[in-house]
Amino acid sequence: MKKYRKNNFIVSIFKVFLIILSFSIFSIRAHAWTITADFELGTIGQEAQGPSGFTDALSQTFYSSENSHSGSKSAKVIFPKDSDCWPVCGGTIVYHTPLFHDDEIWVREYVYFPPDFDFTSHPVFKILRTARILTIDNSPRGILSILSDDQGRIVLSNEITPYQPTTNVYFSRGKWQSIELYVKLSNISPVMRIWKDGILVIEDRDHKTMLEITDIVDKEFGTYIFTYWNGGVPKTQYAFIDDVEVTTDKPLNVDCKGNPMIGPLNWDRAKACGSPAPPQNLTVK
Amino acid sequence: MLILKPLYKGYIKVAPNIIVTLLTLLLFSCGATTQMSDNNSGSNNFATLTWDSPTINADGTSLNDLAGYKIYYWINGKSPTVIDVGCTPCSSSCPGTAQPQTCSYTIRNLTSGTYYFAVTAYDADGNESDYSNTGYKMIP
Numbered sequence: 066m067k068k069y070r071k072n073n074f075i076v077s078i079f080k081v082f083l084i085i086l087s088f089s090i091f092s093i094r095a096h097a098w099t100i101t102a103d104f105e106l107g108t109i110g111q112e113a114q115g116p117s118g119f120t121d122a123l124s125q126t127f128y129s130s131e132n133s134h135s136g137s138k139s140a141k142v143i144f145p146k147d148s149d150c151w152p153v154c155g156g157t158i159v160y161h162t163p164l165f166h167d168d169e170i171w172v173r174e175y176v177y178f179p180p181d182f183d184f185t186s187h188p189v190f191k192i193l194r195t196a197r198i199l200t201i202d203n204s205p206r207g208i209l210s211i212l213s214d215d216q217g218r219i220v221l222s223n224e225i226t227p228y229q230p231t232t233n234v235y236f237s238r239g240k241w242q243s244i245e246l247y248v249k250l251s252n253i254s255p256v257m258r259i260w261k262d263g264i265l266v267i268e269d270r271d272h273k274t275m276l277e278i279t280d281i282v283d284k285e286f287g288t289y290i291f292t293y294w295n296g297g298v299p300k301t302q303y304a305f306i307d308d309v310e311v312t313t314d315k316p317l318n319v320d321c322k323g324n325p326m327i328g329p330l331n332w333d334r335a336k337a338c339g340s341p342a343p344p345q346n347l348t349v350k
Numbered sequence: 351m352l353i354l355k356p357l358y359k360g361y362i363k364v365a366p367n368i369i370v371t372l373l374t375l376l377l378f379s380c381g382a383t384t385q386m387s388d389n390n391s392g393s394n395n396f397a398t399l400t401w402d403s404p405t406i407n408a409d410g411t412s413l414n415d416l417a418g419y420k421i422y423y424w425i426n427g428k429s430p431t432v433i434d435v436g437c438t439p440c441s442s443s444c445p446g447t448a449q450p451q452t453c454s455y456t457i458r459n460l461t462s463g464t465y466y467f468a469v470t471a472y473d474a475d476g477n478e479s480d481y482s483n484t485g486y487k488m489i490p
Contacts, residue, residue, distance in 0.1 A: 179426060180424065180426045180466040180484065180486070181426050181464070181466070181486070217483070235482075235483035235484070237468075237480070237481050237484065238466065238484040239424060239430070239466060239468070239484065240481065261480070262480055264408045264480065321408055321409030321410070322409065322410075336477055337408055338407065338408055338409040339407060339408075339409070339473070339475070339477050340407060340408050340472075340473065340477035340478060340479050340480075341404045341406075341407055341408070341413050341416060341448075341471040341472065341473055341477070341478075341479040342404040342405075342406050342407060342408050342413070342471075342479060343404060343469075343470065343471065343479040343480040343481060343482050344401040344402060344403060344404055344419065344453070344469045344470070344471055344479070344482040345401065345402040345404070345482060345483075346400075346401060346402045346482075346483070347399060347400070347401040347467065347468065347469055347482040347483050347484070347485045348399070348400050348401070348485055349397050349398070349399050349467050349485035349486060349487045350397070350398050350400075350487070
């Protein structure tokens with residue numbers, strides 16, 4: 066009888082533990098969050114981290130008033146010649162929570178590359194890395210990213226499957242542009258989308274963004290912007306970053322096809338969607 | 351027969367026809383040099399742009415009211431100059447329903463510097479596309 070009581074007590078404790086555990090997991094997953102970085106509160110010339118900047122700005126990334134998309138400041142990133150950029154160029158944003166199977170995340174940044182910006186790389190320059198997938202025992206599986214090829218074309222990168230298609234859309238030089246990545250984390254119904262200035266560049270639904278239902282997204286890795294240049298930077302140059310937003314809360318804007326996205330600031334869907342697609346393959350002689 | 355006195359040590363006898371030949375060669379080479387440099391500046395102060403016309407709108411629907419193109423060009427750090435070239439570069443696919451076509455336009459009389467170029471398309475309502483990819487040319 067005593068033994069039965071003891072077993073019953075252990076089972077009860079275990080049940081309570083399970084209820085608390087599932088409730089806490091539910092709480093974490095139910096809590097959508099948004100992080101923004103408009104770089105307005107920093108001191109010019111200081112590393113661009115803090116309440117309105119990156120969680121961690123790398124060593125050559127500073128608050129600047131030279132060029133901004135909105136407000137008066139942005140983050141200026143120096144790319145030293147021959148550097149692989151780590152831990153020199155760009156910055157990172159740590160997430161409020163880990164992400165789990167079936168979760169969604171949107172990351173939008175404004176980027177300015179000067180007219181003579183050289184994208185030469187061997188083979189890619191990493192623009193935006195937004196989800197580092199871990200197994201249940203914290204082994205890394207890979208990262209979901211936007212890259213640039215050596216011509217400045219937008220590349221989707223899924224290291225989980227892996228899958229790395231190059232698009233025929235180029236990063237703009239000499240103007241601010243909105244670049245956005247969306248990921249639905251799933252091994253059943255995965256989605257990755259990239260937008261440039263609110264226009265869908267590529268969508269992939271065919272490659273898993275998580276391999277197992279127990280995989281998680283590394284909260285501490287979060288998002289990396291401009292942090293690695295394969296093959297070394299071809300010349301010393303710079304770029305600007307502004308108006309970064311990371312959210313797990315479904316945005317209100319939709320693209321031309323009705324997909325939710327953070328979108329460009331002051332997004333005018335009717336105007337943007339009714340506009341011609343840009344001319345392609347410009348050459349100058 | 352002319353007798354030329356060099357700077358030192360004696361005299362050199364030179365036939366007049368050789369003098370004429372030398373002078374002619376000198377004048378010709380000066381003229382040729384001038385001509386070449388004129389040609390250089392004349393042939394390199396322009397930029398010819400070619401691009402593929404869009405056939406769809408940003409939302410993927412058919413582009414049936416293409417009305418022209420704008421060319422943006424600038425020197426690093428300067429505001430762009432904009433030329434509205436209309437349908438001239440792509441007359442077989444513009445205006446109206448755009449057909450796949452390679453378009454071409456030449457900008458002349460550019461001064462020295464490195465120029466960057468981008469092209470946009472616009473429709474009958476004035477809606478303008480995003481920039482094409484950016485190209486560049488160095489004008490000597």
